[in-house]
Amino acid sequence: MQNIIVVSQKPSDLGELIAIARRLGEPLILAFQESAVSINEITGYGHKVYRLNSDRPEALYYAIKSLYDSLKPKLIIGPTTKNVKDALSLFAGLYDIPLATDVSSIEDRGDEVIYKRGFLSERVIMTASVRKPAILLVKPKIVSPAEKIGKSDVIDLEVTAGDVKLLERKPKVLSGIKLEDADIVVGVGRGFKSREDLKLALELANLLGGQVGGTRPIAADYKWLPEDAWIGISGKRIAPKLYIAIGISGAPQHMSGVSDSKIIVAINKDKSAPIFKLSDYGIVNDLYKVLPILISRLKARASQK
């Protein structure tokens, strides 16, 4: 059976990655970052675990290089996250190994693999083949997590992180918002004229039992929301049951973060805004007119209960 290295960054990623890898060969887990710390959570899959005592992408690069040289895996599978992409793209470049990100399905065909990947907010699905060995970084939630089937051996990997010296570490100030876990997300964009006005979106989200997230300009440029509320290609990818996009134009970089939502509702005053082509329901109107009506209807309904 062919060796498959599974790079695990968070224990919550691992079950799905193992499920994919078990269909293709014998998974060997490289536990990095949060997974290396929560080792007890990840040893129940019955596959050998290599623990990397570091959370730095440079260290992951050296670890993958040393495992690759000794184990000669045919596939390396991991999550499409910033640190894993950083480390594995450097490795792929130096070893001339093909790498694909945001992969949504993998099929083994002997010397090559066929994979699928979405583009333009999943409006186009590409099917491609690559020769092995290959690196495939997958999207979350494409398969059900694997079952735990036994205890694993844990081997500690000692790697140095090359010439990069860590000089300082400062924790990011995060709000603890868990947009990924919310069933309902209210997304806010530049249609809001001020930070103060976001209270309309917060009130709507409260009444619906949801969370508020936003586009890059709102979270990263204006800093009206914390960074962990930033949705999109360079922020969070979410998959709520309902996404309500308010004053958001529907740029591909934003929509790729919400394309797995079950239902998308857009509120935008411009009827030609691209978001309407990507939504299940749309309200063409000024958010400052629509939101007070929605909020008062929801309040009236709540008071009748």
Ligand SMILES: Cc1cc2nc3c(=O)[nH]c(=O)nc-3n(C[C@H](O)[C@H](O)[C@H](O)COP(=O)(O)OP(=O)(O)OC[C@H]3O[C@@H](n4cnc5c(N)ncnc54)[C@H](O)[C@@H]3O)c2cc1C
């Ligand atoms: C490399 C790169 C990475 C990026 N990553 C991300 C990312 O991860 N996430 C992200 O979101 N963006 C990202 N962007 C930015 C992205 O391209 C868009 O610029 C951004 O998503 C637009 O944000 P917006 O919809 O809030 O603003 P705009 O595009 O300005 O849209 C505002 C919308 O509000 C509507 N509007 C205005 N007033 C009202 C009103 N009163 N009532 C109703 N509607 C109103 C307008 O009609 C308009 O459609 C990235 C860009 C690049 C180049």
